[in-house]
Amino acid sequence: xxxxxxxxxxxxxxxxxxxxxxxxxxxxxxxxxxxxxxxxxxxxxxxxxxxxxxxxxxxxxxxxxxxxxxxxxxxxxxxxxxxxxxxxxxxxxxxxxxxxxxxxxxxxxxxxxxxxxxxxxxxxxxxxxxxxxxxxxxxxxxxxxxxxxxxxxxxxxxxxxxxxxxxxxxxxxxxxxxxxxxxxxxxxxxxxxxxxxxxxxxxxxxxxxxxxxxxxxxxxxxxxxxxxxxxxxxxxxxxxxxxxxxxxxxxxxxxxxxxxxxxxxxxxxxxxxxxxxxxxxxxxxxxxxxxxxxxxxxxxxxxxxxxxxxxxxxxxxxxxxxxxxxxxxxxxxxxxxxxxxxxxxxxxxxxxxxxxxxxxxxxxxxxxxxxxxxxxxxxxxxxxxxxxxxxxxxxxxxxxxxxxxxxxxxxxxxxxxxxxxxxxxxxxxxxxxxxxxxxxxxxxxxxxxxxxxxxxxxxxxxxxxxxxxxxxxxxxxxxxxxxxxxxxxxxxxxxxxxxxxxxxxxxxxxxxxxxxxxxxxxxxxxxxxxxxxxxxxxxxxxxxxxxxxxxxxxxxxxxxxxxxxxxxxxxxxxxxxxxxxxxxxxxxxxxxxxxxxxxxxxxxxxxxxxxxxxxxxxxxxxxxxxxxxxxxxxxxxxxxxxxxxxxxxxxxxxxxxxxxxxxxxxxxxxxxxxxxxxxxxxxxxxxxxxxxxxxxxxxxxxxxxxxxxxxxxxxxxxxxxxxxxxxxxxxxxxxxxxxxxxxxxxxxxxxxxxxxxxxxxxxxxxxxxxxxxxxxxxxxxxxxxxxxxxxxx
Amino acid sequence: xxxxxxxxxxxxxxxxxxxxxxxxxxxxxxxxxxxxxxxxxxxxxxxxxxxxxx
Numbered sequence: 001x002x003x004x005x006x007x008x009x010x011x012x013x014x015x016x017x018x019x020x021x022x023x024x025x026x027x028x029x030x031x032x033x034x035x036x037x038x039x040x041x042x043x044x045x046x047x048x049x050x051x052x053x054x055x056x057x058x059x060x061x062x063x064x065x066x067x068x069x070x071x072x073x074x075x076x077x078x079x080x081x082x083x084x085x086x087x088x089x090x091x092x093x094x095x096x097x098x099x100x101x102x103x104x105x106x107x108x109x110x111x112x113x114x115x116x117x118x119x120x121x122x123x124x125x126x127x128x129x130x131x132x133x134x135x136x137x138x139x140x141x142x143x144x145x146x147x148x149x150x151x152x153x154x155x156x157x158x159x160x161x162x163x164x165x166x167x168x169x170x171x172x173x174x175x176x177x178x179x180x181x182x183x184x185x186x187x188x189x190x191x192x193x194x195x196x197x198x199x200x201x202x203x204x205x206x207x208x209x210x211x212x213x214x215x216x217x218x219x220x221x222x223x224x225x226x227x228x229x230x231x232x233x234x235x236x237x238x239x240x241x242x243x244x245x246x247x248x249x250x251x252x253x254x255x256x257x258x259x260x261x262x263x264x265x266x267x268x269x270x271x272x273x274x275x276x277x278x279x280x281x282x283x284x285x286x287x288x289x290x291x292x293x294x295x296x297x298x299x300x301x302x303x304x305x306x307x308x309x310x311x312x313x314x315x316x317x318x319x320x321x322x323x324x325x326x327x328x329x330x331x332x333x334x335x336x337x338x339x340x341x342x343x344x345x346x347x348x349x350x351x352x353x354x355x356x357x358x359x360x361x362x363x364x365x366x367x368x369x370x371x372x373x374x375x376x377x378x379x380x381x382x383x384x385x386x387x388x389x390x391x392x393x394x395x396x397x398x399x400x401x402x403x404x405x406x407x408x409x410x411x412x413x414x415x416x417x418x419x420x421x422x423x424x425x426x427x428x429x430x431x432x433x434x435x436x437x438x439x440x441x442x443x444x445x446x447x448x449x450x451x452x453x454x455x456x457x458x459x460x461x462x463x464x465x466x467x468x469x470x471x472x473x474x475x476x477x478x479x480x481x482x483x484x485x486x487x488x489x490x491x492x493x494x495x496x497x498x499x500x501x502x503x504x505x506x507x508x509x510x511x512x513x514x515x516x517x518x519x520x521x522x523x524x525x526x527x528x529x530x531x532x533x534x535x536x537x538x539x540x541x542x543x544x545x546x547x548x549x550x551x552x553x554x555x556x557x558x559x560x561x562x563x564x565x566x567x568x569x570x571x572x573x574x575x576x577x578x579x580x581x582x583x584x585x586x587x588x589x590x591x592x593x594x595x596x597x598x599x600x601x602x603x604x605x606x607x608x609x610x611x612x613x614x615x616x617x618x619x620x621x622x623x624x625x626x627x628x629x630x631x632x633x634x635x636x637x638x639x640x641x642x643x644x645x646x647x648x649x650x651x652x653x654x655x656x657x658x659x660x661x662x663x664x665x666x667x668x669x670x671x672x673x674x675x676x677x678x679x680x681x682x683x684x685x686x687x688x689x690x691x692x693x694x695x696x697x698x699x700x701x702x703x704x705x706x707x708x709x710x711x712x713x714x715x716x717x718x719x720x721x722x723x724x725x726x727x728x729x730x731x732x733x734x735x736x737x738x739x740x741x742x743x744x745x746x747x748x749x750x751x752x753x754x755x756x757x758x759x760x761x762x763x764x765x766x767x768x769x770x771x772x773x774x775x776x777x778x779x780x781x782x783x784x785x786x787x788x789x790x791x792x793x
Numbered sequence: 794x795x796x797x798x799x800x801x802x803x804x805x806x807x808x809x810x811x812x813x814x815x816x817x818x819x820x821x822x823x824x825x826x827x828x829x830x831x832x833x834x835x836x837x838x839x840x841x842x843x844x845x846x847x
Contacts, residue, residue: 049836103832110833126828175819183812187805209798213805 011035013153015056034061038153042108045115050108057104059153066335070150072309072320073143073158081322082158082308083142090120091137095149095156100129108152116140116148160306160323160341174228174290178283181225184217185276189766191217195269196763211263214272221276222256228286229279241413244420244463251458252279258451271455271762274769278460281773285467289487291474296714298485302398302685305357305376306341310334313385323392332386334379342375342388343395349384352563353377356510358397358685363540363594366564376685380538381563397685414491416466416737420459427453434756445758452755455765461744462737465776469736472784473729480793481719482698482726489712492696493730495677499625500668500690502682503635503645506700508612509717510540515548519598519606526600528552529571533578536569537561541596544610545578566596575601612641614648617721622648624724630676634659634667636686664690681723685709725791732787740779747772 009018012028013035023030030036038061042050050057072078085092099105106124109131113119118140123132135145146156191210229245229252236243252275259270297304311333312321318333323341326332331347334340339357351367358376367373373386375395392398431453438445470487477484484490501507522530531549534542536559559569566579577599582588584597585604594610622631631653633645639657646655656667668690671678680687680694683701688709691697699708702717715723751768754760818824 103835106829106832107836110836124826124829126826126832128826172819175824176816179812179815179819183808187808190804191801206797209801213801217805 010056011058011060012051013039013056013058014060015058016060031060032062034064037061038151041115041152047108047111047114050104053107054102054104057102059099061153063337065150065155066337069335070143070146071311071318072322073146074141075309075320075322078309078320078322079142086137089136089138091135091142093133093135093142093145095131095133095146095158097129097131097149097154098157099154100124100126100131105154109149109154112148112152115152116144119145119148158308159304160308161303174283174287177225177227178280178287180220181276181280181283184221184225185273185280188214188217188273188276192269192273192762192766196766207269211269214270215260215263218256218259218272218276221279222252225283226252226279228283236417241417242421242424243417244459244466247420247424247459248282248463251455251460254451254454255458258455269762271765274455274762274765277769277773278458281777282460282463282467285464285471288471289467289474291471293478293483296483297708298711298714302376302688305339305685306392307339310338310341326388326392328388328390330388332388334384334386336379336382338379340373340375340377340379340386341395342392343390344373344386344388346371346373347385347387349382350563351379351384352381354380356505356684364564414466414488415734416462419741420462423459423462427456430752430756438758448760449756449758452758452760453752455760456748456751456755461747461772461776462741464773465740465744465780466737468777469733469740469780469784472781473733473788476729476784476788476793477726480722480726481716482713482722483715484713485711489696490730490733492677492712493679493727494734496629496679496696496727498630498632498671498676498678500632500634500671500678500680500694502664502680502684502687502690503633503641504612504637505683506681506687507618507633508614509702511702512547512613513541513544513594514611514613515544516609516611517606518609519604522598522600522605526576526605529554529574529576530578530598532556532571533559533567533569533576537567541594541610542567542578545596545608548608577602581607611644614644615717615720619648621721621723622650625727626650626653629727630654632656632667634664634690636660661686661689665693668693681715683708722793725793728791729784729788729793732784736780736783736787739783740776743779744772744776 009022009029010016011018011031013030016031018029018031023033023036025036025039028039030039035058038058039048039051042048073082083091083093097105097109100109106126109124110122112122112133116139118136118138119133120136121134124130125132131149133145140148146158149156191214194210195207226249229249232243233245233249237246255271255275255278259272259275262268262270306323309320309322310326311318312326313319313331313333321330326342332340332342332344340353346367346369348369350369351371351373352364353367353373354364355377357378358374364380365377372389374397375392376397390396431450434453435446435450438449467487470490473490474484474487484493504510527549529552531546531552532554533556534545534549535551535553536542536556539561554571556569556571559567561567562579562583564580565583566577568575568577568579570576577584578596581595581597584599595607596610597607598605625631626649631649632655633649633653634656635641636659637657639655642655642657649655656663659667664687668678668680672693672695677696678694679696679698680690681698681700682688682691683699687699691699691709691711696713697711698713698715699711700717700720701708701714708714747768751760751764754764823830
């Protein structure tokens, strides 16, 4: 075994082991012609630093991109939609290149002008995996640029989504608001010091200067920086709901106007520093909490899966057509590895459709001429022709999608708003009681006492503790491979009482299978011969068989692959065949589960049974969450796996098989009506509607490049085993917020003690405000991290 | 003590300069991609062999 490992040679370009053939070139070895061609191209243009910066930075070029794949980019209508700017010579365009992953990519792409003089400038946006290309369209066409990128191994991903709308830019307003608030806060604090230190008696003029400067500096905070709070408060009031921002806005305004009155009437310095400080700290919390993951998208719908254009056959001519323009009755030409964009009837060729985008199941399905093919599948064997029966927007998959989107999700209300409401009521009561007391005693004290209470009444400590805890927990999650759409999702997660799993692609992995052989025993030479036979095929089951039997490459004579049936060939004078039951035995396909039959010299020997390969951590995970949550597994497959699932998930859990996307949706709806809070964990487009309908939808992503349906969170497949700990941490979130809130109430009581007496001096406010804010930040940060460490996250 | 007023204006002006610097850098997209710029600076523009031969 050790010698075998040493012999393995990896491709200089992509790093994959050269399994089938080794192509030597100069002193390097390559796994395929494609990789060698990229190397030659880069070598010719002296860009081989690409290989020095990182080891094997390329993507395997084994699967060649079809020659006319980007022909649709010559269509002026489509081109117009994609480009951002065009003048007499220059065109600006933006491409999404999923393969961007390291500094080598950056180096190569930004030196693209060395390969083709028509390219003027390429700028890589690394985190978004995008390139901005400026090119001279008199020298190279848009199609040329796309093909140039493809030729060096960076195939642009152009989807229907780009046609419909421009990409949303990251909102920067809040960052500006934060910057302005920070600037004003720091300067106001600086100029408040003389007042606190008691220097005001020496220089009356200076005191005026300081106070009025503070007033001027506070204006941008009031008018610009605090806007997010106004918007949120206004929206909630319009919906007749008192959220946390309403009392905060009240407190901000009262603080500001009391300070203005003090300055104008020359009765004091005001609380401008506390005012600016609180806005500043609350904005920091908001910005932390709203952190976005630029390389991920939580809003994906079917359009980001679909191509931008397909080839339509009209009068024997191939016309690239944008998807929205496809009419029922058009004949579509679908090439190998293309996605079927609209429902249609197969009119020519043999369709072998991989529905893994839709169902998560990667083993292709055979369709004969005359059968209906639904949109969303990927053709895997040659070219077919399809007579469209429905428009893209009316197809089965798209209709399902739109149906789900019509009912906007009513997400729960954060407990923070409810808590802040109680808090506000209590403080208002104190304010009224104080006002009544001073009205009887000394009416001149009503104004200072009541305003001071309202300043203290600001539930900003609650908001701070909430936003900072959420921000910290989102970071801990993302460090561990769970990316949540927003902070509200943490609370949704804490309230879950039932977890629904999809089976294929979620609990199981599609890249591996468990294989068992049943039948007459096969000799070692037979097994080697079968592995060599399977080597010639790209079918997922052949790949799985090779994984099971090991790599062998004996010469195969008269190799034939019958699409949808099997493989046959002669090895050292013996005829071997692998394939479906009907292909090998001549009987009808009756078997349950996935089987590949074997025959040697026309004698049926037995079959390989393929079981789903459960992710390693699934068994332990299900055992850990079983006591605390109701479990359900919903699968689109048949019930061949029922005993296995029952063993793992326990007898009490709900197991449903043969479930269509609507069935999944209906299940979620029924359970929700019972008052259950559901978390759905799924992966394919067939789970998409269920993911949206559930209280918390989590999409499983195999790697950072894979496409996930719209969801509340994206979970890295490797982190699935941490799900129980994620749930616990989400519950801990609430405790941390409550603990810091209790602490802030202590500060509030101290403040109120001064406030009810009518002498909350700016100095006390200036000490209380930052010290409470900073201690809350420290507490939330420390407590969340401590909790995470306890959970080993 | 009038000089303090002058100093105040000067200090705020300097701080404002930094504020505008910050806003400009955000507007310019400097915080959007924290990976490429530090990498970009390390790439040498090696003189091409072909051009040096000529």
